[in-house]
Amino acid sequence: xxxxxxxxxxxxxxxxxxxxxxxxxxxxxxxxxxxxxxxxxxxxxxxxxxxxxxxxxxxxxxxxxxxxxxxxxxxxxxxxxxxxxxxxxxxxxxxxxxxxxxxxxxxxxxxxxxxxxxxxx
Amino acid sequence: xxxxxxxxxxxxxxxxxxxxxxxxxxxxxxxxxxxxxxxxxxxxxxxxxxxxxxxxxxxxxxxxxxxxxxxxxxxxxxxxxxxxxxxxxxxxxxxxxxxxxxxxxxxx
Numbered sequence: 001x002x003x004x005x006x007x008x009x010x011x012x013x014x015x016x017x018x019x020x021x022x023x024x025x026x027x028x029x030x031x032x033x034x035x036x037x038x039x040x041x042x043x044x045x046x047x048x049x050x051x052x053x054x055x056x057x058x059x060x061x062x063x064x065x066x067x068x069x070x071x072x073x074x075x076x077x078x079x080x081x082x083x084x085x086x087x088x089x090x091x092x093x094x095x096x097x098x099x100x101x102x103x104x105x106x107x108x109x110x111x112x113x114x115x116x117x118x119x120x121x
Numbered sequence: 122x123x124x125x126x127x128x129x130x131x132x133x134x135x136x137x138x139x140x141x142x143x144x145x146x147x148x149x150x151x152x153x154x155x156x157x158x159x160x161x162x163x164x165x166x167x168x169x170x171x172x173x174x175x176x177x178x179x180x181x182x183x184x185x186x187x188x189x190x191x192x193x194x195x196x197x198x199x200x201x202x203x204x205x206x207x208x209x210x211x212x213x214x215x216x217x218x219x220x221x222x223x224x225x226x227x228x229x
Contacts, residue, residue, distance in 0.1 A: 037218065047156075047164065047207055049218040060216045096163055100218070104169035106211040107154035111163040 002027035004097050004112035012091075012119050018084040022097030022112055029073050029080055030055045035100035036080040037108065038071065040093040048093075052100060053080055087119045125208050125221035132227045139195040141224045143208035146189060151210045153191040155184065158205045167206075168193060195226070203228045 008020035022036070029036055038050040051061035053071040061069050065084070073080045084091060094116050098108040126144035133139040143153060153171045156164035166175050168184045171191055181196045195202055208221035 039220075046223040047158075047209075047220040049220060052218070062217065100211075104154070104166065104173075104175065105152035106218075107152070107166050107169040107209070108156070108164070109166050109169075109175065111165070114163050 002099060002110050004099065004110055006095060006097050006112045006115040008095075008115060008117070010116055010118060012087055012117060013121050014088055014119055015086055018082070018087050018091060018117055018119075020082045020095055020097075020115065020117070021079050022081070024078045024080070024099075027099075029078055030075055033102040035106070036071075036073070037098045037100050038082045039096045039098055039108075040091075041096070041114075042090070042093045050082065050084075050095075089119050091117070092119045093117060125210065125219055127206075127208060127221040127224045129222070130225045130227060132229055133195075133198045134229045135198055135200060137198055139198050139202070139226055141193045141195075141206050141208075141226070143191040143193070143221050144189060145191065145210065151213065153184075153186065154209045155182075155191075155193045156207045156209065158207065160204075164207065198226075198228055200228050202226060 003025045005023045012018045035052040035054050037052040040048050051071050053059045059071050068085045070083045094114040096114045097112045099110040101109045131139050155168040157167045158164040167178050167182050171186050172184045183194045185192050206224045
């Protein structure tokens, strides 16, 4: 059974770069048919898709974040990562990693538990 | 990015039926998915491709599409069904994933 686990600092200063990693267990980021995605949820608000990466390195990002976000994979560690630059308080959120599966017609069938990131000096 | 329109809240008595709509607007009907999110927890996929249930999801959860609106129906509502629900689809023309605005289901 595939499991995802987010990790990274819980506190980031304004204007700095947020970096998070999602470790995949029970499966491989190299597997075809799966896209590896990040979603975030500001306190008391709804879900916002951040971006996805495919094992080939192909990416797609939310246009509202595109100028500041980058996703990458580390095949050797079976991980994928998110970096978000020039953060502000508006980037404070719970960040989830998730697997997008072609088997469920590009729904997100596996989610990490989420990690809270606060942007504050 | 555009959002899918959902009612902010739906209230339902135990044993009754809850219906949550998702307006897809000009995105058009693609494969619509639904998630349940309990407080403090990660979302869980409860329906994919509008009508299909992942393993472990009760038959009380069903879905449909009419025009540009997808609907999640929860039959015989139980107290444990109280949660936030989100629709989601992949906008292939823009290569973006889009979430609905979210609906809070309250069991009276």
